[in-house]
Amino acid sequence: MRLLVIGAGPAGLAAALEAARRGVEVVLVDEHPVDNALMGLDVPFHFGQRMSGATRNKSRMMEAIAAADERIAEAFEAGVDVRLGVSAWGLFLPKPGLRWLTQSVVGLSDGDSTWYASFDAAIIAAGRRDIGLAFPGWELPGVMGVTAAQTLLHRYDALESQRIVILGSGAEATSFAEAAFAAGRTVVALVEVADAPRDGKGCERLAAHGVPVLTGTMVSRASGDANGVGNVTLRTLNDSDPEHFVSCDTVVLAVGTAPVVELLDVAGAEIGFVGSRGGHVPMTDRDGRTSIPGLFAAGDCAGVSAGKTSDPEIAAEEGRRAAAAACADLAQGSPSPRQTVIREGAATDDIEATQSAWVEAAMAVADPDTHVCQCEEVSLPDLLGVRPPRYLPRAQAPMLARNLTSLAHDGLVHQDQIKRLTRAGMGPCQGRRCREQVSAVLARATGTPLGKLPLPSYRAPVRPLPLSAFAEDSEPDVLAANWEGWFGIPGQWDPFWTLSDGARTEERS
Amino acid sequence: MNATGGIKGASVIVVGGGVTGLSSAWWLARAGADVLVIEKGIVGWGASGRNGGGATHHQSPLFAEEQRLWPQMDELLGYPTEFQPKRIRMALSDRQLEEFKIGVDNTRGQGFPAEWLDAKQVRDLVPLAGNNVVGGVYYERGGHANPQRTVQAYAWALQDLGGRILQHTAVTGFQRSGGKVVAVETSAGVFACDTLILAAGPQTGRLSAQLDSEVPVTVARAEMIVTEPLPLMPIGGVDGNHLYGRQTLRGNLAYGGGPHEWLTPDDDAVAARPSSPLARNIAKRLAELFPKAAHIRVIRSWAGVIENTPDGRPVIDRLPTASNAIIATMSSVGFGLSPATGRAISQLVLAGHCDFADLSSFRLSRFGNLNPAWREERGWLPPQTDDDDARAA
Ligand SMILES: Cc1cc2nc3c(=O)[nH]c(=O)nc-3n(C[C@H](O)[C@H](O)[C@H](O)COP(=O)(O)OP(=O)(O)OC[C@H]3O[C@@H](n4cnc5c(N)ncnc54)[C@H](O)[C@@H]3O)c2cc1C
Numbered sequence A: 001m002r003l004l005v006i007g008a009g010p011a012g013l014a015a016a017l018e019a020a021r022r023g024v025e026v027v028l029v030d031e032h033p034v035d036n037a038l039m040g041l042d043v044p045f046h047f048g049q050r051m052s053g054a055t056r057n058k059s060r061m062m063e064a065i066a067a068a069d070e071r072i073a074e075a076f077e078a079g080v081d082v083r084l085g086v087s088a089w090g091l092f093l094p095k096p097g098l099r100w101l102t103q104s105v106v107g108l109s110d111g112d113s114t115w116y117a118s119f120d121a122a123i124i125a126a127g128r129r130d131i132g133l134a135f136p137g138w139e140l141p142g143v144m145g146v147t148a149a150q151t152l153l154h155r156y157d158a159l160e161s162q163r164i165v166i167l168g169s170g171a172e173a174t175s176f177a178e179a180a181f182a183a184g185r186t187v188v189a190l191v192e193v194a195d196a197p198r199d200g201k202g203c204e205r206l207a208a209h210g211v212p213v214l215t216g217t218m219v220s221r222a223s224g225d226a227n228g229v230g231n232v233t234l235r236t237l238n239d240s241d242p243e244h245f246v247s248c249d250t251v252v253l254a255v256g257t258a259p260v261v262e263l264l265d266v267a268g269a270e271i272g273f274v275g276s277r278g279g280h281v282p283m284t285d286r287d288g289r290t291s292i293p294g295l296f297a298a299g300d301c302a303g304v305s306a307g308k309t310s311d312p313e314i315a316a317e318e319g320r321r322a323a324a325a326a327c328a329d330l331a332q333g334s335p336s337p338r339q340t341v342i343r344e345g346a347a348t349d350d351i352e353a354t355q356s357a358w359v360e361a362a363m364a365v366a367d368p369d370t371h372v373c374q375c376e377e378v379s380l381p382d383l384l385g386v387r388p389p390r391y392l393p394r395a396q397a398p399m400l401a402r403n404l405t406s407l408a409h410d411g412l413v414h415q416d417q418i419k420r421l422t423r424a425g426m427g428p429c430q431g432r433r434c435r436e437q438v439s440a441v442l443a444r445a446t447g448t449p450l451g452k453l454p455l456p457s458y459r460a461p462v463r464p465l466p467l468s469a470f471a472e473d474s475e476p477d478v479l480a481a482n483w484e485g486w487f488g489i490p491g492q493w494d495p496f497w498t499l500s501d502g503a504r505t506e507e508r509s
Numbered sequence B: 001m002n003a004t005g006g007i008k009g010a011s012v013i014v015v016g017g018g019v020t021g022l023s024s025a026w027w028l029a030r031a032g033a034d035v036l037v038i039e040k041g042i043v044g045w046g047a048s049g050r051n052g053g054g055a056t057h058h059q060s061p062l063f064a065e066e067q068r069l070w071p072q073m074d075e076l077l078g079y080p081t082e083f084q085p086k087r088i089r090m091a092l093s094d095r096q097l098e099e100f101k102i103g104v105d106n107t108r109g110q111g112f113p114a115e116w117l118d119a120k121q122v123r124d125l126v127p128l129a130g131n132n133v134v135g136g137v138y139y140e141r142g143g144h145a146n147p148q149r150t151v152q153a154y155a156w157a158l159q160d161l162g163g164r165i166l167q168h169t170a171v172t173g174f175q176r177s178g179g180k181v182v183a184v185e186t187s188a189g190v191f192a193c194d195t196l197i198l199a200a201g202p203q204t205g206r207l208s209a210q211l212d213s214e215v216p217v218t219v220a221r222a223e224m225i226v227t228e229p230l231p232l233m234p235i236g237g238v239d240g241n242h243l244y245g246r247q248t249l250r251g252n253l254a255y256g257g258g259p260h261e262w263l264t265p266d267d268d269a270v271a272a273r274p275s276s277p278l279a280r281n282i283a284k285r286l287a288e289l290f291p292k293a294a295h296i297r298v299i300r301s302w303a304g305v306i307e308n309t310p311d312g313r314p315v316i317d318r319l320p321t322a323s324n325a326i327i328a329t330m331s332s333v334g335f336g337l338s339p340a341t342g343r344a345i346s347q348l349v350l351a352g353h354c355d356f357a358d359l360s361s362f363r364l365s366r367f368g369n370l371n372p373a374w375r376e377e378r379g380w381l382p383p384q385t386d387d388d389d390a391r392a393a
Helices: A010-021 A036-040 A058-068 A070-077 A146-156 A171-182 A200-208 A262-267 A306-310 A312-332 A351-365 A380-384 A404-409 A415-422 A435-446 A477-482 A503-508 B019-030 B063-077 B094-099 B101-109 B119-125 B147-160 B201-210 B279-289 B338-351 B374-378 B386-392
Strands: A003-006 A026-030 A081-084 A087-092 A105-109 A114-118 A121-124 A128-130 A143-145 A163-167 A186-191 A217-225 A228-236 A244-247 A250-253 A257-259 A271-274 A279-282 A295-297 A371-373 B009-015 B035-038 B084-091 B114-118 B135-144 B164-166 B171-177 B180-186 B189-198 B218-227 B238-240 B244-247 B253-256 B297-308 B315-319 B322-329
Touching: A003 A010, A003 A312, A010 A026, A010 A070, A010 A312, A058 A070, A058 A081, A058 A146, A070 A081, A087 A262, A121 A312, A128 A146, A143 A146, A146 A171, A146 A250, A163 A171, A171 A186, A171 A200, A171 A306, A186 A200, A186 A217, A186 A244, A217 A351, A228 A250, A257 A279, A262 A295, A295 A312, A306 A312, A351 A435, A371 A435, A380 A415, A380 A435, A404 A435, A415 A435, A415 B147, B009 B019, B009 B180, B019 B035, B019 B147, B019 B189, B019 B322, B019 B338, B035 B147, B035 B189, B063 B135, B063 B147, B063 B338, B084 B094, B084 B119, B094 B101, B101 B114, B101 B135, B114 B119, B119 B135, B147 B164, B147 B338, B171 B201, B180 B322, B189 B201, B189 B338, B201 B297, B201 B322, B218 B279, B253 B279, B279 B297, B315 B338, B322 B338
Parallel strands: A003 A026, A003 A121, A026 A081, A121 A295, A143 A250, A163 A186, A163 A250, B009 B035, B009 B189, B035 B164, B084 B238, B189 B322
Antiparallel strands: A087 A105, A105 A114, A128 A257, A217 A228, A228 A244, A271 A279, B084 B135, B114 B135, B171 B180, B180 B189, B218 B253, B218 B297, B238 B244, B244 B253, B315 B322
């Protein structure tokens, strides 16, 4: 394989087509359609169990995905090796600690089996995902992310929701609301904590359809039954107003999205926090070159903005630029280094204030047992108190005296530390629903700007894979011959009393 | 505590906030000493927070103390470590079973029981085991704990006793006078000390060289994989098939093994701890070890960097070139032993000798006649890369 493109959204498809046009051998992988069981775990998006039964039929979903974007057929025709339903879960490049690798490889899986493929250059176009928001009842089926909702509606044609309340009034919220409306769904309301709608024009268009935008308002609770959300309680931030109920079967969270940088982090590319580009993003130049020669990022995973949300052509153009640069590298036989790094996006896209406003509003309505991390059942008081999980004693006096503030007193706190102590983000959804919320809580509790907090690490496999599917089928002889439980140092486990003076070990080894 | 409150020194300075340094500091603080731990990152950011959590080291003179202390640690520290007693080793072939003999002999030699198990007994004790088991061993003395929780427990317990920890501060050099280290130079200034403990893990070689002593170590990377939680087995400390690891108290399976890549002395530790495609080979051996866990999902992996001495045993000794400096490297087996290691080191500082274990096999002098090409001799070299070839040409 020469050029690997991960992600068949606007950026990835444009990149693959451009590279094919330039005569380069391209493999394009996309994890959609995602296995229904994985969707149930809210991987890779927060699907909130609102995918219809049709998603169990993988071949039907394959057709739906291919039909959703005509450029997929175009890519097939252009000779791109398109692999749908294949996820990339690891990206490994030769470097210190990985010198045994002779070439760059990507870990791929179709859910039943797993394999590696080598490549000469790669363009990561892995898109965005939604950030979660822990208000009471957000664990109910029916609470989902806007990217998940948009994907189910548009790419899978398998969104079950009928009556939808949307949290957020930015470009993601309005563009999904319009699509849902056009698809015959009822959009009950857009709810916005800020005093004014963020995407004013979009909200005006929605108002014309009779969709209200409730500003200065927060969902204080979602209630329902085993089928999920039945209604939500809305509360204006001005507490004197009475709460009111709205019936709905779905709450779509459009409070913020995050660039999907998992593979870039696993590969070791430089990642920095740029609030005006959606949070943690790879540090790239204008052609999408990352800090690692031969590795490119394009589209939403290289930075999210309102402009990109409403106009896919921006991401596509990034894809084409990256492809042109990658093809030039390949033709030249060696990758050219990264040029000037893009530092800032548009100030109006800055997520720091908007995301903090949402997380603060959620913190204000949270119950003591509202789980920020659903997988590991970690609540806000658990996070603030750095409390050990429930299976451990939690009431020892010294432990009770510890909290985020005392931890911060010992120096800059790393979210991985909070993860290790509270288990927030340690579960099967791999932290996708809680990661940014935990960052925001950490930032607030320790008085640290979001951008000063180090990136919590991502780990391969960045998709949960069953042991049976993940495991190698066989072990090559050379590996078997070199396999050690530990280092296999001769004499290391000999009892100490046979070596009255250690010097004797030297003679024996 | 980055705000040092103007305090520019301590009676004992410990370089390295891993389990070895923190345990030593905590034992010293218990005895009333004034201690300062200096850590270049966050406590436990090195191997101490990235290991298998195993605590079954029957080869060591510190084994009896390791086993005596662990069951008391939660109580002594005041914070949970998730220590769980007992260890089972399962064999999937007669050859693997044979390899367990040394452990059985060691354990019995130290005066503790070790029991051979037949295949059925293993399956009764290990619900995830399959029909491929041929037998195993059961150790009543042994066990495992949560490395990250344990590190934090040491750190907090140390602070509770008045000990200080300076994070995000790297030790860059030493000041000496009259054959002793009198001060430590750091990225945050100079700190005076009466006694120095070097517990810097992979940096052992570099820092001791700055004090004109050669402590031979070579650094390597090791990695582990983790699954989503499973119902708890009665004993979580189960390993075999040339894997080490444990079922955590939360229920995750966390296992590692395989060829471990040797690094160069100047490899940057952070860059050098990626996990690797070997994850799938570890998964293969894990699926063989626990056939009944085949459906469970792998959700994470990690890697850590550790140092090894030429014979794979610790060096805990005074440096010949600085009489008030103690060097402590655990040669890649330091987590489980840490409660005992720290106590032994605190005694070396306070009393000049350890009264509960024979530390003679940890002497630095055993490497006095070491072949300078000892790394080449053992093949402990980083894999050659094209770059290296190009450079050589
Ligand atoms: C994958 C893996 C599995 C393992 N499994 C087990 C197991 O099951 N059981 C077991 O007993 N052991 C195990 N080990 C080994 C064990 O983790 C180590 O032996 C042990 O943690 C060593 O602790 P330490 O405190 O001596 O060193 P480290 O944990 O390496 O700590 C040294 C500290 O010193 C700091 N430091 C270094 N240089 C400086 C400087 N100049 N200034 C300031 N600070 C500095 C470092 O940042 C680091 O935090 C495993 C290791 C790995 C990587």
